Amino acid sequence: GALLRLRTQAAQASTSMPAPLKGLIAAFSAVPDPMLRYKQLLHFAEKLEPLSAEHHTPENKVEGCVSQVWVRGTLQGDGTVAFEAESDSQLTKGLAALLVRGLSGATPDAITALDPSFFEDLGLQQSLTPSRNNGFLNMLLKMQKIAQGLGEGGEGVDPNLPMSQKIEQLLRKEFEPSSLEIHDDSASHAGHRPESAGGGTHFRVEIVSESFEGMNTIKRHKAVYAVLAEQMEPAGTIHALSLSTKTPSD
Amino acid sequence: GALLRLRTQAAQASTSMPAPLKGLIAAFSAVPDPMLRYKQLLHFAEKLEPLSAEHHTPENKVEGCVSQVWVRGTLQGDGTVAFEAESDSQLTKGLAALLVRGLSGATPDAITALDPSFFEDLGLQQSLTPSRNNGFLNMLLKMQKIAQGLGEGGEGVDPNLPMSQKIEQLLRKEFEPSSLEIHDDSASHAGHRPESAGGGTHFRVEIVSESFEGMNTIKRHKAVYAVLAEQMEPAGTIHALSLSTKTPSD
Amino acid sequence: ASSRQVEQSSRGTLTAEEVLGFRDEFPILDQSVYGDKPLVYLDNAATSQKPRRVLRAMEEYYEEYNSNVHRGVHALSAKATDRYEQARDKVAAFVGAGSSRDVVFTRNASEAINLxxxxxxxxxxxxxxxxxxxVAEHHSNIVPWQMLSQRNKFDVKFAGLDPKTQSLDLDGxxxxxxxxxxLVSFGHVSNVLGSVNPVEEIVAAARQGAHPDCKILLDACQSVPHMPTSFPDLGVDFAVCSGHKMCAPTGIGFLWGKPEVLEAMPPFMGGGEMIQDVYQTHSTFAKPPGKFEAGTPAICEAIGLGEACDYLAEIGMGRVEEFEHEIGAYMYRELVEKIEGIEIYGPSPDQAPRAALAAFNVEGxxxxxxxxxxxxxxIAVRSGHHCTQPLHQYLGINASARASLYLYNTKEEVDQFVSKLSETIEFFRGG
Amino acid sequence: ASSRQVEQSSRGTLTAEEVLGFRDEFPILDQSVYGDKPLVYLDNAATSQKPRRVLRAMEEYYEEYNSNVHRGVHALSAKATDRYEQARDKVAAFVGAGSSRDVVFTRNASEAINLxxxxxxxxxxxxxxxxxxxVAEHHSNIVPWQMLSQRNKFDVKFAGLDPKTQSLDLDGxxxxxxxxxxLVSFGHVSNVLGSVNPVEEIVAAARQGAHPDCKILLDACQSVPHMPTSFPDLGVDFAVCSGHKMCAPTGIGFLWGKPEVLEAMPPFMGGGEMIQDVYQTHSTFAKPPGKFEAGTPAICEAIGLGEACDYLAEIGMGRVEEFEHEIGAYMYRELVEKIEGIEIYGPSPDQAPRAALAAFNVEGxxxxxxxxxxxxxxIAVRSGHHCTQPLHQYLGINASARASLYLYNTKEEVDQFVSKLSETIEFFRGG
Structure with missing residues (x-):
């Protein structure tokens, strides 16, 4: 399934594993006793730079972990990614630290192409099956997603922007609208969807554009959805979109 | 479960098995080959008096058989029951014939007390587990229910009466109503309940009686339900009852 | 050895020797009933038998790593989770799913439709x-829609049969x-008629003529065990299967759905496993397939289903299909030739390819x-309405008898069945 | 021999030798993980292990008489139907049901509540x-009511805990x-607090103060495997159980209901088995329990559950309860004495009898x-929210670790757990 495809996709790229990660794996697998490896994780955890509280946001949170984990990535001037992370579990934090050390300084492409199976070489005797308590895999996938977003920076939009600005950039580029209004209605859905409390899930978009000329409503909506596809759940955070699509002559 | 209790309940009474049934069992078990026993059933089926078509009613139908089976019982002057039966399956008809021969002429009590496990002695290699395709068990249970109804004749109501008349008799006896109206609404439910097409499942009852004095509505309804308990599903055919319970002074 | 075996068996017609070899894998087939009557099991459309390796996989689960899945960090739980999710991968691969996430485990196909x-x-x-x-649908593909139609007030319509072939009236x-x-919901292969419905044509008709939001559900219970199938290629939105009809244990089946359709659906049952977070006031839900799997799943049964998929895939579903096509046609022709007064429902093998089953009645x-x-x-055959009462009403009958074959049935068994059917008729007519 | 065994074992306290003897019946317990670490399985509240006789009963099913139930007339089908319905009898007897008809098989307790x-x-x-x-309910007894409350617009309220004992605040x-x-719906025994809820008092309060039509549902997942239980005597309307927590396979659980309540309920899922007659326009339904069992049931799993009931009944549930009470209290006291900074949730064994489990956190x-x-x-223990997030929120924690015992756990295992917990703490603190 998901994992299998990840592996296939990444198989060719495994030679390009970032050097720091290679070094860490070598160092870990040289430790003879699993308990010492876990001890090593604890040391890593202690040395991890704390991620400041302002970045403990829903956007940065790694979903589906029993412990709480946040990961943040920023694109550096040299085109590589710098990661930061935090967790309330020491061992998870240690794994996060290992990934931060191993992947920071690599290019988005190298990170995205990484095969998660290197985890097995660490000798931590843990599983790689996708599962809600697989902290390691969920962290890595989150970091890969961040890297992918950063890598697409030129083509798409800056992944660190709030969702409403992402929507605006994407729609302006595609439809050159004569009028564009974007309302974030997420808060009104927080009652039944707590993740909406932070915004970014429910939007009302009113757009007027000549490019809709000759299209019926269904086709106009489809065109908008196509442009925003990457921002919709599950890839993005948009859960619901309420659309008004008009031409200047409507 | 159901069967275990049937067996326990009937264990003491097994000595009182009707003589014709005893004879039939002895005859059957003397036949050396199961196929010959089935052959015997076919002969029984051929010789069974047909049940006239007017009695192929939902009330007489044995529910839960793959084949169609009808059974009818009437109380004779000597206090014993006479059975008739019909089926479109030859082997089921043979079993029905065996029961008609074996049980006709017995008293309601003897029939009711019968332990179904005698079936195993017939050597037909069939199961006694309650199940929707257990034609034998379903027929026997139906005959026992008929016998029980006939046996209670003095106490209760004639089981051959239409349900509306049963309701009327029972309510008149218990509440001596100053006014009593019984409407059979079953037909209007036939759309979603085809068994209602024949009537007898949905009733609207308007009863005025002094005996309701001092009772609130819930208590009045409970009193009516108590009297009609035996007529309600699953023992009887009433599926729904709409009640108006008043006192003359209401 | 195992990979060589795959290679060997993945081509060429199944030989009689191979089929006899399969029987060694099914211990249940080698028994007598009523003392001395060798069992001839021809009730495979109701449920299939299970090969040893499926039983072994389940035994291994209970004897080596039984544990609750997903939430535990300890060794047994991790292994159970691995195997449970690997089983999902195997099922996904078996039906051509794009991702394991599109496969939701259920108790059986009925639950999948109700879901x-x-x-x-x-x-x-x-x-x-x-x-x-x-009109040929299994009750499980009728009653859920009937019940819902009473609540939500929509109409349910039934396409009939082409009287010439007793298969689906496609124009109708x-x-x-x-x-x-x-919604258009239909069975891939009829469990009574044996007819194979033209999925592509039905999908095309629905995509052209139906509401743009129309969904298409395929009941694949009688196809996936017997032929190669790829749900995404068929263009349907949902497909459902029962494990027990395809060499897997009881208590497991699955729903396949297009990912975007599953994503948009609200959850079904509430409970452990299907949630993201639970608060007193509200809850948030996991993504598919977890969203639809409330409570401790049928872990061992899913693993058994995964093993059954491996077993069938190694034999090769194309070969199974070819074999069944041939032995099914053989049974059909033998019955027509040798049993006077028999009526077999559905198309004849000359009219259309049909499943290796025959539902029939003998005059009188x-x-x-x-x-x-x-x-x-x-001889174990089934009789009754086979959970298709509307079809039986349509055909004007109350019941039918049905003999249904699987990959381990031999021509000798078919001969035995036909011969004993003659004797049975003699038993009644000779009365 | 078997009946003598019953007699012998039905009285007197379980001895350490008997418990060691039980372990022979559970092959999975005799293994090492990570090479050389003998497995100490303390995750029984999540799922129990299965004795050989349960596995044998299931193997026998697949190797001797696997067949679809209820509709078939042939020998295998009749035997499978017999055994499936006998399993229902056994389950009914085990929980004191007045009739087998009051027992509906489901996949698990979650499905029973959702039903x-x-x-x-x-x-x-x-x-x-x-x-x-x-507030201590399992998600499976919260989310279904939450989801329904959004559809049907009623309110869901939560009783809290008595701060002194961390067990239910009965007055509240x-x-x-x-x-x-x-509706009043609650767990018999909390899977985190270990507390035993006073069912009689709660039922009395509901029957006095609630709406006359109020129903009472008991989640008996953590009680039925561990103590003698009679649902009708408890006065509730519904009770639910999971098989996998009581020595039975995965994929099976059950709902018990008062017969008149089950009778009056509409069907749940539509499909084979739960119908009386199906027409194009409408259907009529079977009586309980069939009415609630759509599609091919988990036949083998039900038979396994029946065998598990026999196994437990032969040991004697009173003896299991007594044994667990003692070893549970032993574990509690050892933890409190030997682990600095530990907090164990729920009442102490001095305050109230509690289940043989300890959910805890260690400071820092x-x-x-x-x-x-x-x-x-x-050492296999579970950590997380144990599907009780609202309870964890109430206790002000995100997660807890939980060790839970069953009839095959020994004091030596408890000692091993406590000792390794000390080493674990040392591992982190000595860091």
Whole structure:
């Protein structure tokens, strides 16, 4: 399934594993006793730079972990990614630290192409099956997603922007609208969807554009959805979109 | 479960098995080959008096058989029951014939007390587990229910009466109503309940009686339900009852 | 050895020797009933038997790593989770799913259909909408829509049969599809007629003529065990299967759905496993497939199903299909030739490829009587309405007897069945 | 021999030798993980292990008489139907049911609760009504009511805990019960607190103060495997259980209901088995329990559950309860004495009898970290929210670790666990 495809996709790229990660794996697998490896994780955890509280946001949170984990990535001037992370579990934090050390300084492409199976070489005797308590895999996938977003920076939009600005950039580029209004209605859905409390899930978009000329409503909506596809759940955070699509002559 | 209790309940009474049934069992078990026993059933089926078509009613139908089976019982002057039966399956008809021969002429009590496990002695290699395709068990249970109804004749109501008349008799006896109206609404439910097409499942009852004095509505309804308990599903055919319970002074 | 075996068996017609070899894997087949009657099991459309390796995989689970899945960090739980999710991968691969996430484990195909009815259906089918079924559907693909139609007030319509072939009247179905049609739900292969429905044509008709939001559900219970199948290629939105009909244990089946359709659906049952976070006031839900798997799943059964998929895939579903096509046609012809007064329902093998089953009646005899006496000879066939009462009403009969074959049935067994059916008829007619 | 065994074992306290003897019946317990660490399985509240005789009963099913039930007349089908219905009898007897007809097989307890929510609940809970739960409920006894409350617009209220004992605040619960209360649903034994809820008092409060039509549902997942239980005697309307927590296979659980309540309920899922007759326009339904069992049931799993009931009944549930009470109290005291900074949730054994489990946190450590290192020592405990997030929110924690015992756990295993927990803490603190 998901994992299998990840592996296939990444198989060719495994030679390009970032050097720091290679070094860490070598160092870990040289430790003879699993308990010492876990001890090593604890040391890593202690040395991890704390991620400041302002970045403990829903956007940065790694979903589906029993412990709480946040990961943040920023694109550096040299085109590589710098990661930061935090967790309330020491061992998870240690794994996060290992990934931060191993992947920071690599290019988005190298990170995205990484095969998660290197985890097995660490000798931590843990599983790689996708599962809600697989902290390691969920962290890595989150970091890969961040890297992918950063890598697409030129083509798409800056992944660190709030969702409403992402929507605006994407729609302006595609439809050159004569009028564009974007309302974030997420808060009104927080009652039944707590993740909406932070915004970014429910939007009302009113757009007027000549490019809709000759299209019926269904086709106009489809065109908008196509442009925003990457921002919709599950890839993005948009859960619901309420659309008004008009031409200047409507 | 159901069967275990049937067996326990009937264990003491097994000595009182009707003589014709005893004879039939002895005859059957003397036949050396199961196929010959089935052959015997076919002969029984051929010789069974047909049940006239007017009695192929939902009330007489044995529910839960793959084949169609009808059974009818009437109380004779000597206090014993006479059975008739019909089926479109030859082997089921043979079993029905065996029961008609074996049980006709017995008293309601003897029939009711019968332990179904005698079936195993017939050597037909069939199961006694309650199940929707257990034609034998379903027929026997139906005959026992008929016998029980006939046996209670003095106490209760004639089981051959239409349900509306049963309701009327029972309510008149218990509440001596100053006014009593019984409407059979079953037909209007036939759309979603085809068994209602024949009537007898949905009733609207308007009863005025002094005996309701001092009772609130819930208590009045409970009193009516108590009297009609035996007529309600699953023992009887009433599926729904709409009640108006008043006192003359209401 | 195992990979060589795959290679060997993945081509060429199944030989009689290979089929005899399969029988070694199914210990249950080697027994006598009623003392001395060798069992001839011809009730495979109701449930298949299970090969040893599936039983071994389940035994291994309970003897080595039984544990609750997903939430535990300890060794057994991690292994159980691995194997449970690997089973999902195997099932996904077996039906051509793009991702394991599109496969939801259920108890059986009935639950899978009800899941769709209680989630997508409850929210999307309403007054003025129409659901189109065929008259040959299994009750499990009728009753959920009937029950829902009473609650949500939409109409359910049934396509009939072409009287010449007793298979689906495709033109009739096309005529039923209108812009009001919000769901077309039908079986891939009829469990009574043996007919194979033209999925592509039905999908094309629905995509052209139905409401743009119309969904298509395929009941694949009688196809996936018997032929190569790829749900995404068929263009349907949902497909359902029962494990027990495809060499897997009881208690497991699955729903396949297009990912975007599953994503948009509300959850079905509430409970452990299907949530993201639970608060006193509200809850948030996991993504598919977890969202639809409430409570401790049928872990061992899923693993057994995964093993069954491996077993069938290694034999090669194309070869299974070819073998069944041939032995099914053989049974059909033998019955027609040797049994006077027999009527077999569905198309003849000359009209269309049909499944290796024959539902039939013999003039003057009740189907139950026929199967009861066949049973005394050791021949296990089913009789009744086979959970297709509307089809039986349509055909004007109350019941039928049905012999249904699988990859381990031999021509000798078919011969034995036909011969004993003759004796059975003699038993009644000779009366 | 078997009946003598019953007699011998039905009285007297379980001895250490007998418990060691039980372990022979559970092959999975005799293994090492991570090479050389003998497995100490303390995750029984999540799922129990299965004795050989249960596995044998299931193997026998597949190797000798696997067949679809109820509809078939042939020998295998008759035997499978017999055994399936006998299993229902055994389950009924085990929980004191008046009739087997009051026992509905489901996949697990979650499905059983959802069944009640989607049938009785959907029809009977509406605006102005209130459902009373406790804050300690398993998600499976919260989410179905939450989901339904959004559809049907009723209120869900939660009784809290007595801060002194961390067990149910009975007075608080009584105060929540008003004539608006249409359902009181609660767990018999908390899977985190270990507390045993006073069913009689709660039932009395509901029967006095609640709406006359109020129903009471008991989640008996953590009681039935561990103590003698009779549902009718408890006075509740519904009770639910999972097989996999009581020595039975995965994929099977059951709902018990008062017969008149089950009778009055509409069906849940539609499909084979649950119908009386199906027409194109409408259907009629079977009586309980068939009415609620759509599609091919988990036949083998039900038979396994029946065998598990026999196994437990032969040991004697009173003796199991006594044994667990003692070893549970031993574990509690050892933890309190030997582990500095430990907090164990729920009442202490001095305050009230409690289940043989301990959910805990150690000061300064995350529960997941604790269980991960314990796992490296071969000790299998669970960590997380144990599907009780509202309880964890109430207790002000994110997660807890939990060790839970069953009849095959020894004091030596408890000692090993406590000792390795010390080492685990040392591992982190010595860091």
């Amino acid at each position: 769709v009815a209680y989630t997508w259906g409850l929210d999307n089918l309403g007054e003025g909408d129409e659901v189109v079924l065929t 179905l096309r005529n039923l599809i209108t812009p009001k049609t919000k 005899l009740h189907a139950t009587d026929v199967s009861m006496i066949l049973d005394q000879y050791g | 009640v929510a989607y049938t009785w609940g959907l029809d009977n809970l509406g605006e102005g009504d209130e459902v009373v739960l406790t 619960l009584r105060n929540l019960i008003t004539p608006k209360t249409k 450590l995350h529960a997941t970290d604790v269980s991960m290192i314990l796992d490296q020592y071969g």
